[in-house]
Amino acid sequence: DAKTTQPPSMDCAEGRAANLPCNHSTISGNEYVYWYRQIHSQGPQYIIHGLKNNETNEMASLIITEDRKSSTLILPHATLRDTAVYYCIVRAPRNYNSGSARQLTFGSGTQLTVLP
Amino acid sequence: KAGVTQTPRYLIKTRGQQVTLSCSPISGHRSVSWYQQTPGQGLQFLFEYFSETQRNKGNFPGRFSGRQFSNSRSEMNVSTLELGDSALYLCASSLAPDDTIYFGEGSWLTVV
Numbered sequence: 001d002a003k004t005t006q007p008p009s010m011d012c013a014e015g016r017a018a019n020l021p022c023n024h025s026t027i028s029g030n031e032y033v034y035w036y037r038q039i040h041s042q043g044p045q046y047i048i049h050g051l052k053n054n055e056t057n058e059m060a061s062l063i064i065t066e067d068r069k070s071s072t073l074i075l076p077h078a079t080l081r082d083t084a085v086y087y088c089i090v091r092a093p094r095n096y097n098s099g100s101a102r103q104l105t106f107g108s109g110t111q112l113t114v115l116p
Numbered sequence: 117k118a119g120v121t122q123t124p125r126y127l128i129k130t131r132g133q134q135v136t137l138s139c140s141p142i143s144g145h146r147s148v149s150w151y152q153q154t155p156g157q158g159l160q161f162l163f164e165y166f167s168e169t170q171r172n173k174g175n176f177p178g179r180f181s182g183r184q185f186s187n188s189r190s191e192m193n194v195s196t197l198e199l200g201d202s203a204l205y206l207c208a209s210s211l212a213p214d215d216t217i218y219f220g221e222g223s224w225l226t227v228v
Contacts, residue, residue, distance in 0.1 A: 034216075043120075043206050043219035044159070087159075093214050103149060103172060104208075104217060106159035 004088045009111040012082075018075040020110050022088030025069040031092045033064060034104070035073045037084040037112075044087065044106075047073065078114045085109040118143065120220030122207050128226045134195040137223045141188050141209030148190040149217065150182060153204040162205075165190055166213050197227045 005023040012018040024033065032051050036044040048055055048062045050071075055062045061074040075082055087109040121140040129135050141148050149172075150162040161174040165184035182192040188209075194201055208219045 036219075041204075041224075043208075043221045046216055046218055049216065103161040103164060103174070104151075104159075105161070108158065 004090060004107050006086070006088055006107065006110045008108065009113070011113050011115055012075075012078045014080060014114050014116050015077055018078040018082065018112055018114070020073040020075075020086050020088075020112060021070065022073070023070045024088070024090045027068050027090050028092065029068075031090045033062065033068075033071050034089045034091055035060070035062065036087045036089065036104075036106075037082075038087065038109070039081075039084045045084075047086075078112075080114050080116060083112060083114045085111050120207055120209050120218055122205075122220040122223050124223060125221065126224045126226075128228060129197050130228055131197055131199060133197050134193060135197060135225060136191055136193045137205050137207075137225070139190045139192075139207030139209075139220060141190070141207075142218060145209035145211050145218075146188050147210045147213045147215070148184055148188065149208045149210075150190070150192050151206040151208065151219075152176070153206060153222070154200075154202070159206070162192065164213065171213060194225075199227050201225065202227045 032049050034049040035047040038044045048060050050062045064071045087106050089104050123138045147166045149164040151159050153159045163182050164172040168184045179195045184190045204222045206219050206222045208217045210217045
């Protein structure tokens with residue numbers, strides 16, 4: 001699976017939009033971009049994923065560049081509860097040779113701190 | 117709908133003992149995977165089960181094993197515990213292997 005590069009930390013003011021970048025310049029055509037976040041001592045929480053098009057759900061928006069080499073997760077109105085480590089992951093679909101799905105490979109993520 | 121449930125949430129074991137952790141996936145999910153998280157190594161994949169069969173395995177010693185039952189519930193076992201096995205063990209489930217993976221809250225294992 002393609003590797004991702006994220007800034008180690010970012011700050012954001014409460015109520016403002018948080019824009020978290022991710023570089024995945026070696027992404028393959030069939031690999032999806034997934035975002036998870038992990039609040040201290042809890043399991044990772046799924047946020048959003050996409051392949052080519054921009055995606056939006058109740059939690060966030062995902063903007064993927066046209067060449068798919070980078071993406072940005074946008075939390076439109078950050079709150080203190082959004083303070084967490086955010087992981088950007090690229091994941092290929094099923095390995096048809098083995099029948100198994102590709103597991104999630106987590107990097108170091110971005111520590112987002114929302115400031116009051 | 118209930119999320120992924122892991123038990124126990126916290127446990128302390130002594131070196132050399134064994135431990136079994138349990139995971140109940142989201143209702144209807146048939147794929148279960150396990151991850152280990154430590155401060156030094158981050159989140160690492162242990163194994164994945166689908167239809168009671170192990171489909172994928174990470175780079176862990178044979179002391180780490182697991183299984184999946186016909187109701188999709190899963191257990192993982194670590195034998196001959198070492199201090200370095202102290203970690204947060206996360207179970208995750210998905211409808212099928214290619215689908216979005218959802219994590220439980222984890223089981224905190226401390227080996228003393």
